Amino acid sequence: MYTNxxxxxxxxxxxxxxxxxxxxEGQKLPQKSAASDGISPPPRIPRSPTDILQALAATVGPDPxxxxxxxxxxxxxxxxxNFRKRxxxxxxxxxxxxxAWIRDEHAELFATRxxxxxxxxxxPYFNADPHIAAFTPRPIYNDESKVTEDDLKYTxxxxxxxxxxxxxxxxxxxxxxxxxxxxxxxxxxxxxxEKEPDSAEWLEERxxxxxxxxxxxxxxxxxxxxxxIFNSLEPKTPEVYCAVIQGMAKYYQAERAHALAQEALxxxxxxxxxxxxxxxxxxxxxxxGTALRIDALKSLLNEMNEQGLTPNDETxxxxxxxxxxxxxxxxxxxxxxxxxxxxxxxxxxxxLSAYYYLLCLFCKERGPRVDILTAVLNDxxxxxxxxxxxxxxxxxxxxxxxxxxxHLQVHFTSYINFGSWFRHAPFxxxxxxxxxxxxxxxxxxxxxxxEIIKTLEVGGAGDRLAQAWSQLVxxxxxxxxxxxxxxxxxxxxxxxxxxxEVKTKMRTAAMDILKFGQIVEExxxxxxxxxxxxxxxxxxxxxxxxxxxxxxxxxxxxxxDSVAEALQRLRRDEAVGVPHNPQVLANVANKSAAxxxxxxxxxxxxYLAECGFEEAATASVQTLGVMLNRSEEEVHALLQQPRSExxxxxxxxxxxxxxxxxxxxxxxxxxxxxxxxxxxxxxxxSDDE
Numbered sequence: 001m002y003t004n005x006x007x008x009x010x011x012x013x014x015x016x017x018x019x020x021x022x023x024x025e026g027q028k029l030p031q032k033s034a035a036s037d038g039i040s041p042p043p044r045i046p047r048s049p050t051d052i053l054q055a056l057a058a059t060v061g062p063d064p065x066x067x068x069x070x071x072x073x074x075x076x077x078x079x080x081x082n083f084r085k086r087x088x089x090x091x092x093x094x095x096x097x098x099x100a101w102i103r104d105e106h107a108e109l110f111a112t113r114x115x116x117x118x119x120x121x122x123x124p125y126f127n128a129d130p131h132i133a134a135f136t137p138r139p140i141y142n143d144e145s146k147v148t149e150d151d152l153k154y155t156x157x158x159x160x161x162x163x164x165x166x167x168x169x170x171x172x173x174x175x176x177x178x179x180x181x182x183x184x185x186x187x188x189x190x191x192x193x194e195k196e197p198d199s200a201e202w203l204e205e206r207x208x209x210x211x212x213x214x215x216x217x218x219x220x221x222x223x224x225x226x227x228x229i230f231n232s233l234e235p236k237t238p239e240v241y242c243a244v245i246q247g248m249a250k251y252y253q254a255e256r257a258h259a260l261a262q263e264a265l266x267x268x269x270x271x272x273x274x275x276x277x278x279x280x281x282x283x284x285x286x287x288x289g290t291a292l293r294i295d296a297l298k299s300l301l302n303e304m305n306e307q308g309l310t311p312n313d314e315t316x317x318x319x320x321x322x323x324x325x326x327x328x329x330x331x332x333x334x335x336x337x338x339x340x341x342x343x344x345x346x347x348x349x350x351x352l353s354a355y356y357y358l359l360c361l362f363c364k365e366r367g368p369r370v371d372i373l374t375a376v377l378n379d380x381x382x383x384x385x386x387x388x389x390x391x392x393x394x395x396x397x398x399x400x401x402x403x404x405x406x407h408l409q410v411h412f413t414s415y416i417n418f419g420s421w422f423r424h425a426p427f428x429x430x431x432x433x434x435x436x437x438x439x440x441x442x443x444x445x446x447x448x449x450x451e452i453i454k455t456l457e458v459g460g461a462g463d464r465l466a467q468a469w470s471q472l473v474x475x476x477x478x479x480x481x482x483x484x485x486x487x488x489x490x491x492x493x494x495x496x497x498x499x500x501e502v503k504t505k506m507r508t509a510a511m512d513i514l515k516f517g518q519i520v521e522e523x524x525x526x527x528x529x530x531x532x533x534x535x536x537x538x539x540x541x542x543x544x545x546x547x548x549x550x551x552x553x554x555x556x557x558x559x560x561d562s563v564a565e566a567l568q569r570l571r572r573d574e575a576v577g578v579p580h581n582p583q584v585l586a587n588v589a590n591k592s593a594a595x596x597x598x599x600x601x602x603x604x605x606x607y608l609a610e611c612g613f614e615e616a617a618t619a620s621v622q623t624l625g626v627m628l629n630r631s632e633e634e635v636h637a638l639l640q641q642p643r644s645e646x647x648x649x650x651x652x653x654x655x656x657x658x659x660x661x662x663x664x665x666x667x668x669x670x671x672x673x674x675x676x677x678x679x680x681x682x683x684x685x686s687d688d689e
């Protein structure tokens with residue numbers, strides 16, 4: 001009875017399916033190159049799922065203002081300083097670590113799913129579909145765990161050192177595991193020195209800790225579990241000797257490693273090339289002195305030849321790594337070149353790691369300049385391709401850029417060391433790099449920022465110099481007094497060549513610098529009075545601020561407030577040193593007097609007089625002439641009058657300048673003749689009494 005009801009519902013779906021199938025059939029391209037009607041469509045080109053996205057991205061191009069993908073693309077959240085970039089990246093990674101900790105410590109929350117009523121039941125649950133093993137909680141092993149050799153194989157496969165040690169002990173130790181598994185377990189212990197390896201998942205932590213140097217000291221665990229397993233294995237196979245010797249050499253237990261190598265040779269056990277590579281890397285720990293170390297390295301190479309072992313790229317790298325660690329000098333350099341030449345005769349060309357150690361040997365920071373990098377680059381350019389084979393291959397590019405920048409003073413393009421670009425690039429290239437790299441891709445270090453300021457000063461880029469101050473604030477460099485002094489001096493140097501709009505920007509930047517210094521001082525006082533000041537503008541820097549801000553033509557301009565504040569700080573001895581150009585203050589006194597800023601003119605002249613600058617007398621006369629609208633002769637005549645007459649005829653500001661002039665000429669303020677006489681009489685009478 002339900003057939004008549006169901007068919008009408010199914011027929012539209014069936015018709016739709018037929019139409020879809022016919023449409024798909026009609027879109028199929030013929031497999032033959034020619035059709036019967038003479039039309040030959042092109043063969044089908046296979047496309048990947050992302051080809052359309054790549055084509056669209058190619059039409060847009062990269063956005064230099066975009067933040068790195070690991071940061072939030074929000075103008076309020078994008079970090080613009082190295083400190084904030086490091087903090088944001090490590091904070092995000094700390095969140096992932098917290099999630100991993102919850103996953104491992106509370107694995108039961110991710111193992112089963114409890115369904116809501118009415119079908120309340122427990123079923124196995126995987127946290128991803130398809131199942132991803134990396135997101136699965138790791139198994140927990142304790143003293144009550146029932147384990148098998150499969151568990152040990154699992155821990156060995158995933159390099160879980162601590163778990164493998166626990167499982168090995170639960171299986172009964174050396175007596176409860178078969179020989180093959182014991183050898184694999186021994187290899188794991190020797191490779192990691194019985195320590196849990198750093199997770200490859202935490203990329204940010206590894207990146208920011210990459211600058212720490214490797215500690216070259218004997219860190220091998222003597223008498224540890226690896227030694228116990230090695231002693232328990234009988235007979236000892238070549239795999240056993242190779243694993244232990246390489247582990248000891250890797251962790252700089254050099255004497256014991258070479259002793260085991262000699263023991264293996266005496267027993268007729270053949271060692272591998274990798275074992276000798278490890279021994280060559282730590283041969284310097286066996287001898288003292290360059291000559292003895294060279295002889296020890298040669299003896300190891302001869303021993304390899306006697307054993308019939310063929311060296312490889314890592315053998316050359318190990319030799320050069322040892323030689324570069326022994327110091328410098330002509331003997332080691334000639335020996336390194338001899339090693340490279342002999343390996344080339346064997347058909348082994350130096351890789352990036354080998355060239356990295358050659359640069360370390362020849363291009364010492366305080367050594368003579370040797371242009372070996374040119375020959376290295378010529379050799380690399382003649383090769384068809386370069387493949388990274390060793391972890392130290394990436395060090396070559398950074399070291400080569402450092403050699404070009406600091407050792408040879410040559411510039412070439414590389415994206416690794418942006419600082420060298422700014423140090424040696426021409427002005428046009430520098431401005432282009434500032435627009436495309438800073439700050440989202442690269443934040444200049446203080447030394448690089450200093451070079452950028454010099455380049456902008458030479459190029460007369462006043463607009464960019466004013467912008468550079470804002471960048472110092474954003475990059476976290478604004479509290480560095482040296483950079484602040486540099487940017488103020490640069491703005492003063494090229495100020496007169498700018499147009500009015502740029503001059504206004506430069507004056508605004510100078511005002512901001514003064515205000516920023518005041519804010520830093522207030523914060524410092526509120527936090528700890530005894531703490532040293534983080535930013536203290538010198539007298540020369542304050543003079544530059546005064547020179548920039550005093551160019552304002554409007555009396556009501558806020559720049560004159562900054563001039564007054566800077567002069568007060570000079571008079572209160574809140575700056576280090578003295579002005580480098582006192583004539584600037586003399587000019588400011590004249591300008592301020594001309595526009596009606598009498599208090600500023602008085603402070604400038606008084607400061608010159610108090611410091612004993614020879615410009616004080618001339619500045620006093622000229623400023624009085626501007627204030628009183630009198631000639632220089634009339635001002636000199638006025639200065640000869642008694643103080644009692646001047647007090648009734650002069651404005652207090654002009655009277656203060658008269659006192660400054662008297663301080664300049666006599667070293668004491670002007671006094672009235674009557675008061676001077678009475679004072680002298682009183683002193684005489686006092687002496688008579």
